[in-house]
Amino acid sequence: MSGLADYQRRFLHALGDAESHFLPARQAGFDVYRNTTLRAGIDALEANFPSVACLVGRDWFRAAAAAYVEMSPPEDPRLMFYGDLFPAFLDAAEQTADVPYLGDVARLDRLWTESQNAADDIPMPSAMWAELTEDGLSSVTVRPHASLRLFRSPHPAVTIWRASREGRAVEGELAWQPEHAVVIRAHMQVTVHDVGAPCLMFIEACASGSTLAEAAAHTHRFHPDAAIDRILAGCQLAGLFVLAHGETNP
């Protein structure tokens, strides 16, 4: 190992070892590096998971974040993407046993960030939707907008997430039931729409290359009561789809 590499290996080790005998680490100034590297990770998590931070309070959050930084330190210098395993970390943490929805709230924060920074894309224009005939439905394939993310939770995590993002308590009595959502940045603003399981199934069928008609039939098979026309209208309004390349216009 070169002198430079050996020095940096020892420096890194000393950052995590308060008792280190590495010469620079025996100076008071070394704590500046310890503090900066740890705090940057914690600050990034606090910025990336604002709904979780609001729910659990700053002290609890920063303690949990510090434990996460130690376990899973940053790899990508783009710290706005730091914390991909933080939802799973919260799921597994003993202290979150009485807040089983916390990991899912973190997942929704994460999907929000992914959607916010995804590639720009142009939703299929409403005029094109309006012109869709029944023939069109059976020939047109669409693909999800680049910023579209799907979310499923066995908990009312969407309601809790939304209240937390808005800095308020959940209004009324919380119905303890599964909640699903789509996260989309059809224009420059990320929006989270509550949707049902049939809607997610329809979107996934479209994403896998089915025509609109095939996706509708597939969804209907598993959810005979689903109002496909309303799902389609909702997807159109929210700008979830882009006309797939290589397809002729309807």
Added chain:
Amino acid sequence: MSTLTAGLGFKPQHIDEALACAEPGVWLEVHPENYMVDGGPRLAMLDALAQHHPLSLHGVSLSLGSPVAPDTRHLARLRRLVDRVQPAMVSEHLAWSSWEGRYLPDLLPFPRSTEALLRVVENVQRTQDALGRRIAVENPSHYVVVEGHEWSETDFLAELARRSGCGLLLDINNVHVSAHNLGYDSREYLDAFALHEVMEIHLAGYAVDESTSGSLLIDSHDAPVDDAVWSLYAAVIERGGPRPTLIERDGDVPSFATLLDERSRAHHLLRHGEVA
């Protein structure tokens, strides 16, 4: 493009004032890492800024001091940003911040050996080749005495510039902070600095570290530029001539108007050769 005088570190909360700002010579600096995304409002904001003002991309994570070559994915992302916003300047630090796939969000020191010099020269050359342009490399803040230096920092930077063809970014607050922390004379350091290679100057505020009873200064960017730093700056401009100068502010950020006031002091000095 008019001659760049004094610029400001851009803060997203100042986007409207920044776009409306028509001060002559103003330019804005951003950390490219914050804009390495595929699309969305961050990039749209940067595009808008680039249409109104010259930009400087000031990287914090290339890890030029690493014993391995810079991450090619990171260089490719940086190249895309450079192509997109056509910045007036691109800069990085004389430091390391990554180790075997791990990113350490800080600018860490290393022994300035000849081995390190050759390595940094190669890393800077790879970066300049990937970007198709010259970059400037900044002197870091120091908090600990590192053993094993074979080069003074000023000689190391001058030799780096000579061998790699890069320019230098002189951070005068870093000089002030490091000279205090390591116990050397900031004026002697600046006298030895290769001012002819300086493409850009940074000014910032520092904090006094409470935990060490004031024996350490921290390069915190959370206060106005200190008078001692202004005084060093005036001496540098007098000796080396005007250079694009940035007021950095990352913490306890005041209004855009307050930052513009502070910036006008540097602007005035660059234009008229005197501290207003």
